[in-house]
Amino acid sequence: MVFTRYSTRKQVNFEELPLAVEQKKSIKKSLSLLIRIAVAILACWILYKEINPDQVAQAFTRLQISTLLFAILCFCIGLCLIGFRWWVFMRAQKIYVPLFLAVKLTFLGQFFTNFMPSAVGGDLVRAWYISKHTDKKLQAAIGVAADRFMGLAGTMILAFSSYMLFMRGEEGVFQVNRKENPLKTFFQEHQIPGYWFLIGGIVLLGIIFLLTKKFDLKSFSKKLKDIIVHLFQQAHKVFIIYIHHPLILLFGLTISIFMQMLIIFSFWLIGRDLDIVAPIQYYFVFFPMMWVIGSLPLSIAGIGILEGGLVILFVQFAGASGDLVAVLALCQRLAWFIGSLPGMVIHLAGAHHHKDSEC
Numbered sequence: 522m523v524f525t526r527y528s529t530r531k532q533v534n535f536e537e538l539p540l541a542v543e544q545k546k547s548i549k550k551s552l553s554l555l556i557r558i559a560v561a562i563l564a565c566w567i568l569y570k571e572i573n574p575d576q577v578a579q580a581f582t583r584l585q586i587s588t589l590l591f592a593i594l595c596f597c598i599g600l601c602l603i604g605f606r607w608w609v610f611m612r613a614q615k616i617y618v619p620l621f622l623a624v625k626l627t628f629l630g631q632f633f634t635n636f637m638p639s640a641v642g643g644d645l646v647r648a649w650y651i652s653k654h655t656d657k658k659l660q661a662a663i664g665v666a667a668d669r670f671m672g673l674a675g676t677m678i679l680a681f682s683s684y685m686l687f688m689r690g691e692e693g694v695f696q697v698n699r700k701e702n703p704l705k706t707f708f709q710e711h712q713i714p715g716y717w718f719l720i721g722g723i724v725l726l727g728i729i730f731l732l733t734k735k736f737d738l739k740s741f742s743k744k745l746k747d748i749i750v751h752l753f754q755q756a757h758k759v760f761i762i763y764i765h766h767p768l769i770l771l772f773g774l775t776i777s778i779f780m781q782m783l784i785i786f787s788f789w790l791i792g793r794d795l796d797i798v799a800p801i802q803y804y805f806v807f808f809p810m811m812w813v814i815g816s817l818p819l820s821i822a823g824i825g826i827l828e829g830g831l832v833i834l835f836v837q838f839a840g841a842s843g844d845l846v847a848v849l850a851l852c853q854r855l856a857w858f859i860g861s862l863p864g865m866v867i868h869l870a871g872a873h874h875h876k877d878s879e880c
Contacts, residue, residue: 557818557819557820557821558820558821560819560820560825560826561820561821561824561825561826562825563825564820564824564825564826564828564829565824565825565828567825567829568825568828568829568832568847571832571843572832572843572844572847573844576842576844577844577847577848577851580795580844580845580848581848583794583795583796584791584794584795584848584852585794588787588790588791588794589791589852589855589856591787591790592784592787592788592790592791592852592853592856593856593859593860594787595783595784595786595787596784596787596856596857596860597860597863598780598783599780599781599783599784600624600627600628600631600860601624601627602776602779602780603627603668603672603776603780604620604623604624604625604626604627604628605620605623605624605776606668606671606672606772606773606776606777607623607627607647607664607665607668608620608623608624609769609772609773610664610667610668610671610769610773611623611651611661611664613766613769614657614660614661614664615657616651616655616657616660616661616664617655618651618654618655622654623651625867626646626647626650626651627647628861628863628864628867629643629646629647629650629864629867629868630642630643630644630646630647630864631643631857631860631861631864632861632862632863632864632865632867632868633646633864634822634861635822635857635858635861636858636861636865642818644665644666644669647665648661648662648665648666651664651665668773671770671773671774671777672777673813673816674774674777675773675774675776675777675778675781676777676781676809676812676813677809677813678774678778679778679781679782679805679809680805680806680809680810680813683802683805683806683809684806686802687800687802687803687805687806688802688803688806781808781809781812782805784808785804785805785808785809786801786804787856788804788808788849788852788853789801789804791849791852792804792845792849795845795848795849796845797835797841797842797845797846797849798839798840798841798842799835799839799840799841800839803834803835803838803839807831807834807835807838808831808853810830810834811826811827811830811831811834812827814826814827814830815827815830824854827850827853827854828847828850828851828854831846831849831850831853832846832847832850835849
């Protein structure tokens with residue numbers, strides 16, 4: 522009797538479980554990608570509605586090609602410095618790979634960040650490929666995160682220190698423009714019918730219902746707990762390593778700030794060609810600020826978010842022309858795209874797969 526009762530239970534096909542998990546992951550990735558694409562399109566549309574295309578095209582004629590090439594060169598130098606910083610961090614973790622490999626993977630990661638319309642960022646690409654060149658796979662991936670954190674720390678320090686040194690006393694600039702909120706003005710000029718919010722809410726609730734209905738929260742929470750504990754243990758080891766090498770942290774921070782200042786200086790030269798009315802100190806505040814915001818997974822490679830944010834900041838706080846700032850923002854994007862092309866060559870040539878000897 523007991524045997525009959527247990528034998529009638531529903532049998533679980535364990536071979537189908539990995540497939541179901543992969544399907545759930547694929548659905549979530551696709552949904553995340555669609556949301557980020559929608560945000561990018563919306564941000565670009567809002568920016569396009571606020572500028573004059575004819576004036577933007579005319580502003581491009583003022584730009585010196587040599588200035589744009591210099592900005593591209595500075596960006597490429599910056600990527601080389603990032604690769605060097607990352608290489609130094611890995612050596613502190615006793616992960617010995619050639620310097621040239623670190624630089625190649627940095628360019629490759631930047632290429633994926635700028636050109637691949639997916640949720641896979643350049644840091645994940647770097648972490649994936651560097652794990653093929655060392656036995657300390659998880660520590661190498663955590664080292665990529667530490668390198669990214671150092672870059673963001675340098676960006677925030679640069680923005681904050683620039684504001685405290687150059688803009689803190691300029692209260693008049695903020696007070697004059699604080700009355701006008703660009704987002705409020707936009708929504709006042711473009712009234713959205715209320716039923717669109719209702720439809721959007723229903724669709725969002727439906728998506729949440731479908732995801733939660735097919736989602737095993739208990740199993741997911743257990744797996745997530747195990748992953749977090751393991752990551753914490755490995756991250757703690759990496760943290761202890763860096764704590765015992767404060768000069769390496771200081772070196773990485775110095776490299777980050779110098780590299781970003783070089784790139785911002787090149788963008789200031791572009792702004793000067795475009796006759797943008799804004800002193801250089803505004804560049805050292807606004808660009809790092811938008812880089813931090815653009816690093817958030819809000820849209821594809823921050824498209825639309827970075828450009829629109831720069832236009833809002835320069836117009837509201839510096840009194841610059843929105844059309845000219847839009848050209849400046851597009852030049853930044855162009856420099857990033859062209860500067861990332863060596864990563865495409867590395868990917869097509871398969872240079873990142875080569876097993877270099879240890880150095």
